[in-house]
Amino acid sequence: MDFELRESNEQEEFRVWFRAWLEENIPKDMDIPPDGRILSDDAQAKLKGFRLKLGSKGWLAPSWPVALGGGGMDASLGEVIRDECSKLNLPTIGNNLRWVPAMMVWGTPAQKKEYIPPALRGETVTWQMFSETASGSDIASTATSAVRDGSDWLLSGRKAFITGRTVDPDYLCTLAVTDHDRPRRLNLGVFMIKASLPGISIVTQSLLTGSERHVYLDNVRIPTGCLIGDPYQGWEIVQTIIEGERGGQFFRGTEE
Secondary structure (H helix, E strand, O other): OOOOOOOOHHHHHHHHHHHHHHHHHOOOOOOOOOOOOOOOHHHHHHHHHHHHHHHHOOOOOOOOOHHHOOOOOOHHHHHHHHHHHHHOOOOOOOHHHOOHHHHHHHOOHHHHHHHHHHHHOOOOOEEEEOOOOOOOOOHHHOOOEEEEEOOEEEEEEEEOOOEOOOOOOOEEEEEEEOOOOOOOOOOEEEEEEEOOOOOEEEEEEEEOOEEEEEEEEEEEEEEHHHEEOOOOOHHHHHHHHHHHHHHOHHHHOOOO
16 A cells, blocks of 8 residues: 655646745855844745745645635645745745734734734744743743733733744744732733833843743833733633644634
8 A cells, every 4th residue: 555645746836936936036155044043134034035035825724714814825835835935944834824824813803904914024023922931942931920010011021932933033922921819820811012112121031952032021111002811811822822822723724
């Protein structure tokens, strides 16, 4: 019995065409280290320019709806794009967009319009900040706090093991405790924070396996419109993101 996976003629033809497109459009002197280290400023600038080219064609999220900035393509062709980019060690697909399915489910119409299309066009980069050094994979034990202050929130804490950290961020998708008196998992909120706000410090730590980024939040003031869902839906929002990561739903996209 033959279990070999074979590409369709459409996939084979698209692979040849896309490989040629990459050869013409990828910056020739862009140095991307293979070990997870942070890119130099020059490499980041070139990679951002290349992401804009991919995003203009919807190729950062090939199977997502065109109306959102995706490619509207068959999932199998999107897999060709990711495969060819992976062969060239291009950190361009997926890592900075894993929050998008949750925004589609839990975000307001205004939030979806503000955050999703620019991300899929390659214009913005978002880091996903759930983990902390003291809690590891137990995100319910997060210590980062969000305290109401009038119509705003004040966020304080430290995040590590960040998804999408290769390129400097425009936004930080951040999990925080919104009420320390509520039970675990029922006291979490998720916020989209502009990375340029006062009180945010990003530190690079060199490790044997590469580089890690730590983000420090010191009474960062954000408007309530940055909260995704309600103040206690953070656990459900994180589950939506993880379901997409582990189940592959991000790569296939969703239909509205």
